[in-house]
Amino acid sequence: MSHQLGRVVSVILQRYFGENVQKVGDDLFTYGSKPIALLVKSTGLSRIKVVESLRTLLKYDLAMFEPTPNEVIADYRLIPENVLLMIRYPRYLLQIKTKYGSEAEILIEELLQKACSTATVLLVSIAVKYKDDKEKNMTIVKLKDIFISLITAGYIQQASVAELKEGSEIPTLVPVATITPEIDVRAVIKIMNSGNLAESSDNVYWKVNYDRFHQDIRDEIMIKAITRRIDENAGELLRHMLQHMYLTSPAWAAESTLVPAVELREACLRAAADKPLLNQYFDQYLKVLEESGCGTVRADAGGRGYSVRGAGAARGCLLALLEGLVTERLGYKAARIFRIILDKKYIEEDDVQKNAMLPNKECKELSYKLLEEHFISLQPMRKTASAGGMNKAVYLFHINLHDVAHTVQDMCYKALGNVLRRASHERAAHARLLDKQRRVRSIVHGMRLRAEPQQNIDDVEETLTPSELAVLQGVEKRLKQLSAAELEIDKNLFILKWYFMYTH
Amino acid sequence: MSSEDTKEKILNLARKSSKGITDKDIIAEIPGISSVELVTALNDLLKQERFDLFNQNGSLIYKLKTQTNKHAIKGADNEEKVVYNLIEEAGNKGIWIRDIRIRSNLANTQLTKVLKNLESKKVIKAVKCVNASKKKVYMLYNLEPDRSLTGGAWYQDQDFESEFVDVLNVQCHRFLSQRADNMRNNPRGPVFGRTQAYATATEVQKYITDLGISKVVLDVDDVTTILNTLVYDGKVEKSVFPDGSNVYRAIETLIPSSGLVQVPCGICPLIQRCNSSGLITPQVCNYMTEWLE
Incomplete structure (x- = not known):
């Protein structure tokens, strides 16, 4: 529960439900859980408004209630994760449209x-x-x-x-x-x-059922990753494997039960028409998928069955995400240092320099920058006290993946909050114009329905001057870009959430 | 038997045994030699500096000095000899002036004088160390400094040539990417394709040498270092062939770079200082304004 998460949740609530719900949501976020009477007091809203807001929150599954110990009144609590899902709605729709x-x-x-x-x-x-x-x-x-x-x-x-x-x-x-x-x-x-x-x-x-959608998104990420790493046929094989996995294992299992290779082969045979290579080299693809699939798939000892490792795949994707982020923020040389530290677990500053093949100064600067942005951490190893001044502590660089993931999650929240805030700012700044456009549109729509002469319709449309139209176009373009950005950040948040499912 | 003959015999004996010889060995070799004769002969030889004298478990051991050794320090005084020996011992790794001082027990000023002397005679040389620019180490004049001192092919006068490394890095990656295309939808199966996509360090080294971009001769170890940087760049995967040799293959990242970094905040250096209110806010953020234009 970070401060940044509170910011995002607040802006989302404001955008979709207005200020009252936002106030109640903020209050619930800050204080954890509260009964209605206390909410009325702290928000300064009337009781009716608080009840209305809570009703909205409960209806959309954004809050929950539970009885207080005396079992007479209820405590309300916000569910921030569900509030964040509202950003993802367009993705759900796109997903269901392509499928059904x-x-x-x-x-x-x-x-x-x-x-x-x-x-x-x-x-x-x-x-x-x-x-x-x-x-x-x-x-x-x-x-x-x-x-x-x-x-x-x-x-x-x-x-x-x-x-x-x-x-x-x-x-x-x-x-x-x-x-x-x-x-x-x-x-x-x-x-x-x-x-x-x-x-x-x-x-x-x-x-x-959001979870069902998330499974689809997850599968898509995994299949795409394998397709990028190996090829389309391997991706197709993983798709079959996932389908079989759902029959016997819980969807989010860290490691699924074994999928028999025989069943997989039959499934691939049925789909042989458009993937002849997969069918022909089925065994080889299984082998390559296991060996070069970044820990997504694991074979049992005899090679009779294969299990899908959700946790491994999540870790792989998270690493790719972190490395991408470090590369963009601090350059590819910093990403190299990041990977070296990740690979060696604990490493001294000098050894980083040797492996990275970077000039000493640059390497040091980048390491410290990584440290400053909390991508890596420092582990001092103090030698036991002994006589003499040669008693220097050794400092080892180290990466705690879980912590870094949290740092990045916070960055995502912050960026998302900023984007949302900027969007609402844009909307507020041009509220009058947007409102005017909306009114003109609805009038024109009504006139068209009544089949009024084109001349009149044009007259109404011309109340928006060319300069106003230009401004409106600009605003629309900006808002579009901002909402595309929301979805992009949400993609990262999805991977982070997926990773946190397996590590606590 | 003349004293010259005795000396010759002792020297022959010493040449045969690399561990050195004792009095007993000599008496066994030259039976009937009187102790007076033996002592005179040995003293003569020691004076000529043919032998080093060691004391092992109470008995004296005579060890033959190497020839170069003998010539190099002709006309040197005792301090110079001691310092010379220490430097010689260090080999091509060199020895630090501080270590010489501690081990030779010479005063600082005297030692500097001795070192300067030896240097002017071109018997020893001072080499600068790459990982500590102020640290000078001494070694024999005719020796090639060790890699750990010069840094190998990547250093030019103690300066790391990062551009050179970058160029090689790019070239190696290009070579491997060309091969990596074999992997995708290979008509002869994925295992065959993957094997084709792999390249050993030797192959890469040959490619780089054929390109002729390097003035310095790069050996396989150098190329391996470059390939390792590629592994750490996440562009290449390292694997092992059944015969134990390391092989490399160009790969793509698991997920396309997108998401957070597509928004200015993802790469914003001020993200920690930005807030809902105050000087830096998303509403008035210049980076965001530029991005939205």
Whole structure:
């Protein structure tokens, strides 16, 4: 829980939910957990507003509550990790679009916006929204099918159900196993036509399963890494291996159970058409994947089975990330020193210089810079006190990967916070113009619907002067760049989080 | 038997045994020699500086001096001889003036005079050490200084030639990258491809020599050092062939360089000083403004 994380969380809450939620969120972040009465006092907001904010936070799974020891009132707590996930929403959508098509994307988007919804409400609201859109041709039947397939694939799960325990006045949320539902399409269509959502008797709530998306992202990272390191065929082999892994092991296991080589071969045979080389040299690819795959895959002694090492892959990716960062910040020579220290575990300053093949002065300067930015640490080895002045301590350079990862995570938070802050600053600075543009657009849209003459529409559009348009274009471009940057930083945060899963 | 004959016999005996000879050895070799004759002969030889005298477990051992040794310090006085011996002992690693002083027990001024003397006679020379520029070491004039002193091919007059190293680094990487393409989708299988992608240090050395970019002759060890820097640059992977030789292969990083470093903050030197309010804030950050333009 760093100060920087608090900053990011605060800005995200402000962007998506406004100032009240931000205030409540900040307060919860600073104090850990708090009941409503104390929140009212410390935030200075009215009780109604605090309750509203908490409701929003709870609905989107950004906060949790638990009973205080007396079991009468509830303590609320913020979940900063989930707040950060809001940055990742565009990635989820892109991912689901490439896998299941644009209808699935719309479905997930709607569900993300609603946070938690019954199947009926979800389907009806989407169908109503796109009723007039002839291109997309959304029918309830089609949407239902996609909805069911997303549930089967695990992208959507049943939301936890509140249960009231005996002797307590605070309900607890109990996770429920997801069961694929039978959705009566006729009933849904009836509700849609009547337009009265209250008629629905559906009381099973659904929400998006982030973890499933993260698995996909993780797999993609691993496969891409292997493809870069070896080739496409090896990447394909790893894909098969991961698919088999999911059948028997927990998704985030540090080391999966063995995947039998025989099964893998069959899977590759089936996909032989577009990867003839993989099929032909199956055994060789397995061998190369194990030997040159940076610890992603490990064979058992007999070579009958292979296991995927999530922890190893995470470490490899983290190292690549750190090295990239050091290279960009301090140059490739510093990255060389970084790797030397990493390789030798503990090393003296002179030995670094010998291995790095750098001029003495430069090498020293870079080492100290690395030290200053907390990429490496110093371990003094004091000799036991003895007579004479020749009693110098030896200083060894060392890298504590876990600490460095934390440093970088903090840098990511800071950069993310800065980007978000800058974006909101841009928005605030041009608020008047953006607002005007929005109004003009909505007026024009209305006029088009009413089929008013083109002359009038042009008149309205011209209220935005060319200079204003130029400024707006600039702002839009900047905002776009900033949101692209958010996603990029989030990619790094993902790898860091993945690494922290295995080290504590 | 004349005294010359005796001396000759003793010398012959000494030449045969590298460990030196004792009185007993001589008596066994020349039976019937009187102790007076023996002592005169030995004293003569010692005077001519043909022997070094050692004391081992109470018995005296005579060891033949090497010929060069004998010639080099002709006409030198005792101090010079002692200093000369110390320097000779150090070989091509050289010996530091401080160590000479401690071991020879000579006063500082006297020692400097002796060293200057020897130097002017071109018997010894002073060599500057690369890892400590102020430290001078002495060694015999005809010796080639050790690598640890000169730093090998990478040093020119105690200056590290980083540009030279950089050029070699780039060339080695180019050579290995050309080979590495064999690995991808090799029609003869990945193991064959990988073997083709690997190169030994000897192969790289040959390539570098053929290029003719180096004025200095680089041996395999030099090239190995360069290859190791490439390994530490993360551009090359080191592996071992079944026959035990080290092989190298160009590789790509696991993940493309992106993310944090694409934002100015990722490479910003002021990231630690930046805050929500104050002089340095993201709202007014110049780096960010430039980046957004």
